[in-house]
Structure formats: structure tokens, C-alpha cells
Amino acid sequence: MKKAYSAMLRHIPAFGDRAIRSPIIACHGIAWWKRRRIRAFLEGENPIRFFWSSRQALSHARKKNAALAVWANRITPTLQAQAQAMQVPLFFVEDGFIRSMGLGSGFLPPCSIILDSQGAYVDPSHPSDLEDMLRDAEITPALRERADALMEQLKTLHISKYAATSNAASTKMDYPDNVPIILVPGQVAGDLSVVKGGGKITDNLSLLREVRRRNPDAWIIYRPHPDVEAGHRSGHLSELTILAHANNIDRSESMSQLLTHVDEVHTLTSLTGFEALIRGKKVTTYGAPFYAGWGLTTHLGPPLSRRGRQLNTTDLAAIALILYPLYINPETEQRCDVEELIECFGKSELWKPTCAMKIRQKQGNLRRYFTHLISSI
Numbered sequence: 001m002k003k004a005y006s007a008m009l010r011h012i013p014a015f016g017d018r019a020i021r022s023p024i025i026a027c028h029g030i031a032w033w034k035r036r037r038i039r040a041f042l043e044g045e046n047p048i049r050f051f052w053s054s055r056q057a058l059s060h061a062r063k064k065n066a067a068l069a070v071w072a073n074r075i076t077p078t079l080q081a082q083a084q085a086m087q088v089p090l091f092f093v094e095d096g097f098i099r100s101m102g103l104g105s106g107f108l109p110p111c112s113i114i115l116d117s118q119g120a121y122v123d124p125s126h127p128s129d130l131e132d133m134l135r136d137a138e139i140t141p142a143l144r145e146r147a148d149a150l151m152e153q154l155k156t157l158h159i160s161k162y163a164a165t166s167n168a169a170s171t172k173m174d175y176p177d178n179v180p181i182i183l184v185p186g187q188v189a190g191d192l193s194v195v196k197g198g199g200k201i202t203d204n205l206s207l208l209r210e211v212r213r214r215n216p217d218a219w220i221i222y223r224p225h226p227d228v229e230a231g232h233r234s235g236h237l238s239e240l241t242i243l244a245h246a247n248n249i250d251r252s253e254s255m256s257q258l259l260t261h262v263d264e265v266h267t268l269t270s271l272t273g274f275e276a277l278i279r280g281k282k283v284t285t286y287g288a289p290f291y292a293g294w295g296l297t298t299h300l301g302p303p304l305s306r307r308g309r310q311l312n313t314t315d316l317a318a319i320a321l322i323l324y325p326l327y328i329n330p331e332t333e334q335r336c337d338v339e340e341l342i343e344c345f346g347k348s349e350l351w352k353p354t355c356a357m358k359i360r361q362k363q364g365n366l367r368r369y370f371t372h373l374i375s376s377i
Contacts, residue, residue: 068090134311146318210286284299
């Protein structure tokens with residue numbers, strides 16, 4: 001839907017550079033530990049209700065002549081068809097690209113979310129609000145200036161999706177000279193972005209093999225996904241398996257610091273490719289992430305016929321980090337802009353683990369132990 005975002009009207013109160021077309025009154029598929037934060041993101045004049053049953057959620061939204069928000073990986077074709085038949089606007093909810101100082105899989109609620117009225121932005125088979133914005137949005141000089149300043153902050157503070165540190169000094173890496181240093185970020189097995197946007201390659205091992213085949217002389221670093229490392233998600237590869245195709249496994253630093261040492265990132269759909277672009281690195285995509293198809297990556301994934309506009313990294317950051325997501329201040333629980341959230345990253349007291357998070361960490365440690373034990377047998 002061309003320029004669907006331009007017709008959106010603001011129904012959600014407080015700050016934000018994104019407007020929402022319809023008031024949201026019901027939510028489905030939202031984990032219990034996220035609900036308080038999601039309520040703070042979405043609640044307006046009428047209270048938000050959370051439903052276990054999608055049918056009850058749709059009925060409530062229709063009765064109130066309002067929209068239903070559903071976590072993206074819980075939306076099925078049946079639910080979409082029911083929403084369309086009942087004329088209930090449906091929003092796909094996912095984590096934003098600058099999320100928090102910790103993992104969602106560790107029960108830390110998001111400080112940034114995405115609401116897309118057309119579909120999951122990770123699914124290239126259909127349009128999304130993000131794709132429309134990347135193709136059609138006009139970027140003003142003032143917005144470009146703001147995006148440039150934001151990118152400098154991300155680099156200076158080493159901010160990535162789940163982490164930030166003001167320590168600019170990083171460990172010296174002992175990598176060879178005169179060969180390309182390529183980072184391959186691991187992804188969660190079965191993740192929506194891999195299933196929908198991975199193309200012919202659908203797992204970490206296949207990606208590693210293909211990167212090595214195309215780059216036989218490169219120094220390849222494999223970075224396990226943090227959710228997998230924490231023991232919360234599937235996708236673990238044994239060290240023996242990884243080192244059959246990679247030269248090194250990196251678990252030591254923040255992703256932002258690691259990116260300062262590499263020349264290229266080769267990925268399926270990982271957000272690391274986006275983080276690498278805004279740090280001036282070469283990126284090769286084997287899947288179809290949202291940042292591919294705009295002239296910024298070497299694209300080896302599925303064709304992206306709806307894309308083709310030539311963007312620069314400033315425009316990409318302006319849309320993906322300023323215009324598209326919603327942000328919240330974890331101290332005030334009020335909507336804010338991205339710059340205010342970044343200020344919160346410097347307040348360690350805001351990110352202390354709760355009892356549920358501590359239990360989840362122990363559970364992850366136990367699962368990781370047994371996963372590594374089984375893979376080493």
C-alpha cells in the first residue's frame with residue numbers, strides 16, 4: 001500500500017516520531033513479562049486488554065471499533081483472515097532495533113517496539129510499513145542531521161540492540177594482515193526473520209559453509225547469537241563444527257566493539273548487518289533483511305522487486321531508528337524519542353535484574369550446559 005504510513009493519525013499519546021492509524025484496544029500473544037511495558041507503550045484514552053484467545057481479542061476490538069496488536073510470530077494466516085473478515089485493523093508487534101541493556105529472552109521488557117499495520121517487516125513476501133517508508137519517505141535536512149548525530153552516538157557509546165558501553169577501548173584482536181576479516185553472526189534457529197526472509201539458506205551451518213565457499217582465503221569470525229549463548233533459544237553449533245568453516249569464535253566483546261575490527265559482515269537477515277552499515281562496513285546479505293535491496297549491500301538473497309530506491313546510510317538510519325519504532329523511558333514509563341532512551345543506557349540502576357530475570361538466567365545456564373555437553377559427545 002503506497003505511502004500507507006502517511007495517512008496514519010496519532011492516537012497513542014506522548015512523544016514519538018511514528019503515528020498510529022487506529023487506536024489499539026486489545027493485545028494477543030504478548031508474554032506475561034512484557035505486558036506492563038506494552039501497556040505503557042499503547043494505552044491511550046481506553047484501557048488495553050490482553051487476551052489468551054485470538055477470537056476473544058478480535059471480538060473485543062470489533063466491539064470497540066478499534067485495533068488488535070499481536071506479537072508478530074503469533075500471527076497466523078487464519079488470524080489475519082479473521083481480522084480482515086471482521087474489519088479489525090491488525091498490528092504486528094516486534095522488538096525495536098535499539099531495545100534494551102539486556103536480552104528479551106531473559107525476561108527484560110523492551111524499551112522499543114515496532115507496530116506494523118501491513119505485516120512483519122522481516123517477511124519480504126509482502127509489503128510492510130517499514131518497506132513503504134524506505135521506498136517513499138522524504139527525508140528532510142533536519143532529519144538527516146539528527147540521524148547523523150544519532151549514528152555518531154551509537155558508534156561512540158558502542159550501542160547495539162541489547163547492549164551499550166562508553167568504554168571506547170577494546171581488546172586488540174590478533175587477526176592476520178592482508179586478508180579480509182569477515183564476521184558471520186549466528187541467528188536463532190526458527191526465528192521469524194530466518195524462516196520468512198532466509199531464502200535458500202535456513203540455518204547457521206549452511207550460512208557458514210556458503211561464506212567459506214565464496215571466501216576461501218578470508219579470516220572468518222563466527223559470533224553466536226546472544227539468546228543462543230544464554231541458553232534461551234535454539235541454534236547452538238559445537239566449536240568443532242564451527243571451526244571446520246570459521247577461523248575464530250568470538251564471545252568476548254559487545255557487538256559494536258567487534259564490528260570495529262572487521263572488514264565485512266556476511267549474514268542471512270541479522271540486525272548486525274544493519275549495525276555494520278551504519279558503521280561503514282561492507283555487508284553481504286544471503287537472505288532478505290529490511291536493509292537489503294536499497295543499494296547498500298551486496299545482495300545474494302531472494303529478489304526484492306518492490307525495492308530499488310537508492311538510499312544512503314543516513315536515510316536508512318533516519319527511517320529505521322527515528323521514524324519507524326516507538327520508544328519508552330524505563331525510568332518514567334513514558335513514551336520518548338530514541339535520544340532520551342540512549343541517555344537511560346548510562347543509568348545502571350534502571351537495568352538491574354528482577355527475580356524473574358535471575359531465575360531465567362539460571363534456567364538458561366542449565367540449558368546451555370546440557371546443550372554444550374550433548375554437542376561435545
